[in-house]
Amino acid sequence: MTLSRRQLVRMCAAGLIPASYVRAAEVTKKNMIVRSVRPQDLEMPLDGFSDFITPVERFFVRTHDYTPNVDLNSWKLSVEGEVHSPLTLAMDDLKRLPRVELVGVLECAGNGRSHYQPHVPGTQWSFGSVGNGRWAGARLADVLRRAGLKDSARQILFDGVDVPVGKMPDFQRTITVKKALDANTLLAFEMNGQRLPVQHGFPLRLIVPGWAGDSWVKWVQTIRVLDRDFDGFWMKTGYRRPEQPVAPGSAVDPAKMRPVTSLKVKSVIATPLDGAGALAGQPLTISGAAWSGDSGPVSAVEVSVDGGRSWRAAGLPGEHSQYGWRLWRYRWTPPAEGYYNVMARAYNSARETQPLVEEWNPSGYQWNVVQRVGVNVTPAAPSLQPAVAQADGPIDDYPAGYQAACHACHGQDMIRQQRLTRAQWEREVNKMAGWGAQVKPEERTGILKYLAGHFTQDWH
Numbered sequence: 190m191t192l193s194r195r196q197l198v199r200m201c202a203a204g205l206i207p208a209s210y211v212r213a214a215e216v217t218k219k220n221m222i223v224r225s226v227r228p229q230d231l232e233m234p235l236d237g238f239s240d241f242i243t244p245v246e247r248f249f250v251r252t253h254d255y256t257p258n259v260d261l262n263s264w265k266l267s268v269e270g271e272v273h274s275p276l277t278l279a280m281d282d283l284k285r286l287p288r289v290e291l292v293g294v295l296e297c298a299g300n301g302r303s304h305y306q307p308h309v310p311g312t313q314w315s316f317g318s319v320g321n322g323r324w325a326g327a328r329l330a331d332v333l334r335r336a337g338l339k340d341s342a343r344q345i346l347f348d349g350v351d352v353p354v355g356k357m358p359d360f361q362r363t364i365t366v367k368k369a370l371d372a373n374t375l376l377a378f379e380m381n382g383q384r385l386p387v388q389h390g391f392p393l394r395l396i397v398p399g400w401a402g403d404s405w406v407k408w409v410q411t412i413r414v415l416d417r418d419f420d421g422f423w424m425k426t427g428y429r430r431p432e433q434p435v436a437p438g439s440a441v442d443p444a445k446m447r448p449v450t451s452l453k454v455k456s457v458i459a460t461p462l463d464g465a466g467a468l469a470g471q472p473l474t475i476s477g478a479a480w481s482g483d484s485g486p487v488s489a490v491e492v493s494v495d496g497g498r499s500w501r502a503a504g505l506p507g508e509h510s511q512y513g514w515r516l517w518r519y520r521w522t523p524p525a526e527g528y529y530n531v532m533a534r535a536y537n538s539a540r541e542t543q544p545l546v547e548e549w550n551p552s553g554y555q556w557n558v559v560q561r562v563g564v565n566v567t568p569a570a571p572s573l574q575p576a577v578a579q580a581d582g583p584i585d586d587y588p589a590g591y592q593a594a595c596h597a598c599h600g601q602d603m604i605r606q607q608r609l610t611r612a613q614w615e616r617e618v619n620k621m622a623g624w625g626a627q628v629k630p631e632e633r634t635g636i637l638k639y640l641a642g643h644f645t646q647d648w649h
């Protein structure tokens with residue numbers, strides 16, 4: 190049955206049909222790099238790395254198939270296979286389960302593929318097949334517990350309603366039981382506070398925080414619990430990379446390939462753009478976003494303005510979460526005219542960082558080499574000299590009174606070298622107060638929280 194909008198509004202008003210009849214609308218995307226119109230592959234340009242939450246209109250889209258348009262009235266989720274009681278759930282059943290919301294990075298395994306040499310086939314993503322979303326839904330674990338996993342359960346298979354293009358194999362993916370039972374793995378029906386948009390999987394998609402996008406199955410309709418590894422194309426052949434480095438361009442023995450799972454630590458420079466101009470003596474902001482995967486969140490970002498000879502810490506102002514990205518910023522005043530190689534590298538809490546040389550792989554997955562942008566600095570006109578000189582350094586989220594208390598006597602670099610526990614920081618602050626630091630009693634807690642929150646034993 191197809192109804193016109195007007196008929197629908199009238200029937201809703203008369204209470205004849207539930208409002209959930211309405212299909213979700215396609216989101217109009219804004220300023221995207223179009224990699225493919227149909228199936229839709231849209232990339233977010235570099236300016237998107239300045240947003241903490243990527244707006245839906247700027248969120249990249251990756252589909253192997255054409256976008257299906259699901260009618261919620263006839264949609265049902267089936268849970269079958271190695272379970273004690275197979276389930277058929279409607280959206281309302283899922284919404285009755287505890288609602289969980291989290292911020293998480295969704296990055297396509299092929300993000301950065303275009304940078305590989307020799308080139309590899311596939312959608313030629315540059316930096317932007319990634320976004321940071323606010324996802325809400327039910328825990329997959331809650332659904333699986335209701336069905337009751339049998340001891341034989343090994344992998345959980347997800348199948349969406351999208352129909353393969355031509356003879357392409359159906360997009361079906363599995364995740365491990367361990368990841369499926371993780372409290373952060375969700376069946377999401379909301380993105381950024383609104384109903385999940387059609388392109389992003391309406392009415393239901395899998396959220397696998399810390400893992401690459403290929404596991405985040407959209408338009409989920411069937412969950413099948415398997416007692417073995419799945420041998421469908423998208424698991425057995427697709428989304429695999431060599432376990433060990435291989436010669437660029439070589440063919441790799443399938444037995445030596447492993448599935449792509451966790452994201453790698455990575456940062457992208459949003460500003461300045463490669464080839465940008467700047468004026469000597471004028472401060473500019475080097476900024477971007479950084480994220481990581483299962484091994485732990487981003488703990489530090491460093492910036493180099495001399496091609497990697499020396500590195501300085503960038504500030505990480507703003508929100509902090511286990512699986513979301515961090516925005517980072519560094520203020521830099523180019524001292525003199527010239528060409529500068531600006532670079533950024535992220536560290537995660539496991540102290541992993543980005544490589545300077547990428548290990549080539551046949552499908553071009555998981556590019557995370559330290560990025561470089563060139564900046565052309567020209568002499569400033571005398572009238573453009575800054576009124577107040579600003580020191581280079583991280584643009585940070587300093588708490589109230591912090592700079593007056595601490596920077597009166599020393600710079601932030603002094604603090605950044607420290608790796609202390611909260612108790613040690615308390616002793617330091619007391620010692621400094623004894624030495625004359627002006628720590629106001631009402632600002633002490635905020636300062637301590639900042640110090641103990643940032644400069645911990647393992648901050649990088």
Ligand SMILES: Nc1nc2c(c(=O)[nH]1)N[C@H]1C(S)=C(S)[C@@H](COP(=O)(O)O)O[C@H]1N2
Binds near residue numbers: 250298390406408
């Ligand atoms: N059903 C289905 N789910 C899918 C895909 C697909 O083609 N079909 N593409 C996957 C891939 S490869 C990625 S990177 C993400 C992209 O999610 P997005 O389009 O919401 O950004 O969805 C994943 N889920």
Ligand SMILES: [Mo]
Binds near residue numbers: 251297299402
């Ligand atoms: Mo992807």
